[in-house]
Amino acid sequence: MSTVKLTVNGKAVAVDVEDRTLLVQLLRDHLNLTGTHVGCDTSQCGACVVHMDGRAVKSCTMLAGQADGANVTTIEGIAKGEELHPMQAAFRDNHGLQCGYCTPGMIMSAIDIVQRHGGQLDEATVRHELEGNICRCTGYHNIVKAVLDAAGRMKVAQAAE
Numbered sequence: 001m002s003t004v005k006l007t008v009n010g011k012a013v014a015v016d017v018e019d020r021t022l023l024v025q026l027l028r029d030h031l032n033l034t035g036t037h038v039g040c041d042t043s044q045c046g047a048c049v050v051h052m053d054g055r056a057v058k059s060c061t062m063l064a065g066q067a068d069g070a071n072v073t074t075i076e077g078i079a080k081g082e083e084l085h086p087m088q089a090a091f092r093d094n095h096g097l098q099c100g101y102c103t104p105g106m107i108m109s110a111i112d113i114v115q116r117h118g119g120q121l122d123e124a125t126v127r128h129e130l131e132g133n134i135c136r137c138t139g140y141h142n143i144v145k146a147v148l149d150a151a152g153r154m155k156v157a158q159a160a161e
């Protein structure tokens with residue numbers, strides 16, 4: 001057993017875990033943050049994507065211990081109270097979710113994509129960048145539309161801050 005100390009959604013936590021515990025297990029099983037999903041457990045589907053120190057990571061592919069000292073954000077941590085994150089709002093408005101299983105990972109990856117590409121984002125880039133996230137409903141068209149829409153909304157939101 002080891003104690004992993006990290007910040008999750010702005011809150012400092014210390015969790016005793018077995019050394020083999022994955023980051024996704026720490027989040028879901030120890031902190032009850034079940035918005036982060038497990039689709040494959042083998043780094044293929046992207047349902048488990050969270051942000052670690054501001055970048056998207058597949059939490060099924062990391063040991064909890066590798067997140068020691070890190071700042072982790074999950075899907076539960078991106079809205080401001082009742083106000084959705086611009087990416088969540090864009091997914092809602094563009095019908096970018098179907099069964100919803102891939103949505104948390106898609107949104108966390110998409111925020112990272114927009115933050116890295118800023119205003120330079122086009123459809124081909126979004127499709128390429130989202131290759132690590134699989135939608136089992138295969139509804140990619142509206143997801144891509146949502147990400148492009150959110151890129152504009154995030155710019156507006158940033159300018160207003």
Ligand code: FES
Pocket residue numbers: 037038039040041042043044045046047048049058059060061
């Ligand atoms: Fe992590 Fe599929 S559960 S990539």
